[in-house]
Amino acid sequence: MDLQIALLLGQDGVVNGAIYALLALALVLVYAVTRVIFIPQGEFVAYGALTLAAIQAGKTPGTLWLLLGAGVAVALVDAFVALRDSRPRRLARIALWNLALPLAVVGMARWLEPARLPLVAQVAFALAIVVPLGPMLYRLVYQPLAEASVLVLLIVSMAAHLALVGLGLFFFGAEGSRTPPFSDARIELGAVAVNGQTLWVLGASVVLIAALYRFFGRSLYGKALRATALNRVGARLMGISTTMAGKLSFTVAAGIGAFSGILIAPITTVYYDTGFLIGLKGFVAAIIAGLASYPAAAAGAILVGLLEAFSSFWASAFKEVIVFTLIIPVLLFRSLTSRHAEEEE
Amino acid sequence: MRPGLPLLAFLSVLAAAPALLPDFYITLLNYVGLYSIVALGLVLLTGVGGLTSFGQAAFVGLGAYATGYLTTAHAMSPWLALLVGLAVTAAVAVVLGFLTLRLSGHYLPLGTIAWGISLYYLFGNLEFLGGHAGLTGIPSLEFFGWKLDDGRSFYYLTWATLLGAVLATRNLLDSREGRAMRALKGGALMAEAMGVDTPRTKIVIFLIAALYACISGWLYAHLQRFVNPTPFGLHIGIEYLFMTVLGGAGHVWGALVGAGVITVLKQWLQDILPKIFGQSGNFEVIFFGVLLILVLQRARDGLWPWLKRLVPGRAARRVLPEADPLPRRSMPSAGTVLLEVKNARKQFGGLVANNDVSLNVIAGEVMALIGPNGAGKSTMFNCISGVDPVTRGEIHFLGQRIDDLESRQIARRGVNRTFQHVRLLPTMSVLENVALGAHLRGHKGVLPAAFHWERVEEARLLAEAKRQIDRVGLGDRLFDEAGSLPLGQQRLLEIARALAADPCLLLLDEPAAGLRYQEKQELAGLLRRLRGEGMGILLVEHDMDFVMGLADRVVVMEFGEKIAEGLPEVVQKDPVVLEAYLGGVEG
Known part of the structure; x- marks a missing residue:
């Protein structure tokens, strides 16, 4: 291996690591706020990428119908609860968020012909389809189980993951897609050529991480999420709705997931089931951080990305084996440094 | 044991099946049997122990590949290959268990996800295991000259193994070790206080589950006569867990129900769904995913409890067999110092819950620890019993230092306790x-x-x-x-x-709370008898009539400090104690 290859691999590793970092942050966020280990995160990655690809190909993405269906389901469940609690005033809001909004997105798909719009608008459109699925998923799958044990929530996550992968296959077929890069720029940095998409990924990751940092540090909603993560009961007593916190964290996670998918779609071919492995690598990073610390999760993610890039050069067949075996020494370290088995809630 | 009527009927149907059913159903039943063995391990792990694994399919793969490789490349006897497979599986399970089981509950499933993926790719990429194409030409099993070379003859082996595993699992659960396993769900704290080595127990059930999976894989390899990586991937591992949860994770027979329902449903859905969707693909996973979410939301105990109501069961065992009494530990003679707490200090961050408290308990006395709420009495109990170790200071029991021991080791020495918030x-x-x-x-x-x-x-x-x-x-x-x-x-x-x-020292945390007057009298009588036998009793209690009528000595605590110690009648008149309980008389 010469320096040039090493730099190239390093670049690959950092780019992938940046994506894993974003996903790891979302996973830590969701786990801290809701105790859900968010396995379906990867499906949002795939949905984001494939929805954008479908839009660009001039097709109606299947996720649009999923959005409509999930919206109707949420509206029905919420309307039932609202009527049972005899609070019919809520119905208008429920209809607005779960029926009118998805219908507006469908309407735009019909009349605007998004395939002809500029890239920014297409990306926004893809996000408008995929991101609302996050809070809807929370409402339908997790909210009824909000008080269940971590274990039950994890099994439910696996079930949701399977269902969403199956739907992904149905919507997008078994063929993968690749979208054109955001820019064709290339920059020579000494010996290496850095292409535009790399810069996009890195720049977007840094901006997103900074935005999240500000969100948690400065905004009221961010603080509410942190409070819920620290103490659910205490947060509730302070008037923070844990349901709101759950939905908000799922929205953020879905947004990060879908946007990550859109970022990597020009770099690698995305298939309906690609997201799972990408999401799991985010997990490895999050586990390195003990599902708790954001900076450690980001650092872990870069490590995972680099390890993956270099092992794909030396032993490409065993790339996945090496990356996933990484958590063994990590777990050993965590296991040796914690004295008592923690009590489950 | 006398099997019940429904069980007899079930066994006769099973025995008659090969004579009556066409090949297709025999194959299906073989698979149900193989899957049930894996699901049975998960019942033990998830339903009984409250742990879980998504990597069981990888253990199945270990069993299958071990025999597949050894019987083809080295012409080893399948029975010997089974032993090798079991040994490899045991080694992996113990390492994985040791790594993850000391951490909180979700690290084991996450670890098994990673391990399941790693092993799947390893199977697919190792040359000597045939890569993604797999291994062919695995010999069929021979059983005392009887060749099990078709599904019909194999059927008996599958189901005999399964029923053997069911029986062994039921036996195990109805035993001392089984009680320790079932105690895991009540939290490690209580189980440890009863002397259960909870990390070891967790590793043992993880090991058993892995070995069941390995046996299933061995059978699979000799039934199929070839192996490739596909049936050992993570998705199949998830499917095993689905079977367990759907059947009823807490019930041994639930494993069979879950495996049966999922296997048959899958067969049926794979036929019908592609026609509905108009394309080919694994659409049954959508159905299974939604089904499992609904089961967990609506009926977390699965199908078995519901099925059981339909079948007339037999009453639980009501007669205890005759038995000799257990040997007892030799009690220290009355007057021996049992417990000695020297300047114990316990801090939670900045809060000092116990500040240099000293006290002792002598064999054959009732020592009462009293004080207003928040005085630090239960904290003191937790320090003594090893639930929550002291920050500073020493605790001795019968002259030996115990403040650095785990609570199960303290229990072994003869210090046993009850909990303020009942843990049953x-x-x-x-x-x-x-x-x-x-x-x-x-x-x-x-x-x-x-x-x-x-x-x-x-x-x-x-x-x-x-x-x-x-x-x-x-x-x-x-x-x-x-x-x-x-x-x-x-x-x-x-x-x-x-x-x-x-025990020789009994720690009772508010034993009389919630008892009626008559019951309190009886409890006091019991404690007096125990004292008479030479037991030392340390008692936390708020009912002053109860305490003062029973205690030989009293220690009073307030805000983490000991404020008085002595005979009940003296302590009752102590002005400092009166102030703590009633508030001071403002001068």
Whole structure:
């Protein structure tokens, strides 16, 4: 291996690591706020990428119908609860968020012909389809189980993951897609050529991480999420709705997931089931951080990305084996440094 | 044991099946049997132990590949290859368990996800295992000259293995080790206080589950006669868990129900769904995913409890066999200093819960620890019993230092306790709960339990439990669920459980709370008798009539400090104590 290859691999590793970092942050966020280990995160990655690809190909993405269906389901469940609690005033809001909004997105798909719009608008459109699925998923799958044990929530996550992968296959077929890069720029940095998409990924990751940092540090909603993560009961007593916190964290996670998918779609071919492995690598990073610390999760993610890039050069067949075996020494370290088995809630 | 009528009917149908059913159904039943063996391990892990694994398919793969490789490349006997497979599986499971089981609950499933993926890719990329194409030409099994080379002959082996595993699992759960496993769900804290080595118990059930999976893989390899990586991927691992949860994770027979329903449904859905969707693909996973979400939301106990109601069952065992009493520990003579707490300090961050508290308990006395709420009494109990170690200071028991020991080691020395907030296993019977207290007085391990070779010891443990239950006056509730008792009686049950350990020092945290006057009188009588036998009793209690009528000495605590110590009548007149309880007289 010469320096040039090493730099190239390093670049690959950092780019992938940046994506894993974003996903790891979302996973830590969701786990801290809701105790859900968010396995379906990867499906949002795939949905984001494939929805954008479908839009660009001039097709109606299947996720649009999923959005409509999930919206109707949420509206029905919420309307039932609202009527049972005899609070019919809520119905208008429920209809607005779960029926009118998805219908507006469908309407735009019909009349605007998004395939002809500029890239920014297409990306926004893809996000408008995929991101609302996050809070809807929370409402339908997790909210009824909000008080269940971590274990039950994890099994439910696996079930949701399977269902969403199956739907992904149905919507997008078994063929993968690749979208054109955001820019064709290339920059020579000494010996290496850095292409535009790399810069996009890195720049977007840094901006997103900074935005999240500000969100948690400065905004009221961010603080509410942190409070819920620290103490659910205490947060509730302070008037923070844990349901709101759950939905908000799922929205953020879905947004990060879908946007990550859109970022990597020009770099690698995305298939309906690609997201799972990408999401799991985010997990490895999050586990390195003990599902708790954001900076450690980001650092872990870069490590995972680099390890993956270099092992794909030396032993490409065993790339996945090496990356996933990484958590063994990590777990050993965590296991040796914690004295008592923690009590489950 | 006398099998019930439904079980006999089920067994006869099973035995007759090969003679009656066409090949297709025999194949299906073979798979149901193989999957059930894996699901059975998960019942133990998830339903009983409250842990879980998504990597069981990888253990199946280990069993299948071990025999596949060894019998083809090295012409080894399949039976020997089974042993090798089991040994490899055991090694992996112990390492993985050691790494993850000391951490909180979700690290094991996450670890097994990673391990499941790694092994899948490893199978697919190793040359000598045939890569993604797999291994072919695996020999069929021979059983004393009888060749099991088609599904029909293999069927008996599959189901005999499964039923053997079911029997062994049921035996195990109905034993001393089984009680320890079932205690895991009640939290490690209580189980440890009863002397259960919880990390070891967790590793043992993870190991058993892995070995079941390995056996299933070995059978699979010799049934199929070839192996490739596909059936050992993570998605199949998830499917095994689905079977377990759907069937009813807490029930041995639920494994069979879940495996049966999922296998048949899958077959049917794979036929019908592609026609509905108009394209080919694994669409049954959508259905299974939604189904499982609904099951967990609406009926978390799965199908088995519901099925069981349809079948007339037989009543639980109600007669205890005769047994010799267990040997007792030699009691220290009256007047010996049992417990000595020297300047114990406990800090939670900035809060000092115990500040340099010293006290001692002598054999044959009742020492009462009293004080207003928040004085640090329960913290002191937790320090003594090893639940929450002291920050500074020393605790000695019979002259030996115990403040750096785990709570199960302290329990072994003869210090046993009850909890302020009752910690019982509500769905287990009163008898089993109390027998858990006698855990350290039995010695037989998992293997004798699986074959029920430990019945003599078990009978003695149960007889001891019954003796203690009679002693606290709950003799007529022996077989009731512990959760069905009123709170006061649950406290008595905890005392019986502590007594079953044959302690020389008994720590009772508010034993009289929730008892009626008559019951309090009886409890006081019991404690006096125990004192007469030479036991030392450390008592936290708020009922002053109860305390003052019973205690030999009293220590009063307030805000983490000891403010008085002495005879009950002296302490009662102490102005500092009066101020703590009633507020000072403003001068």
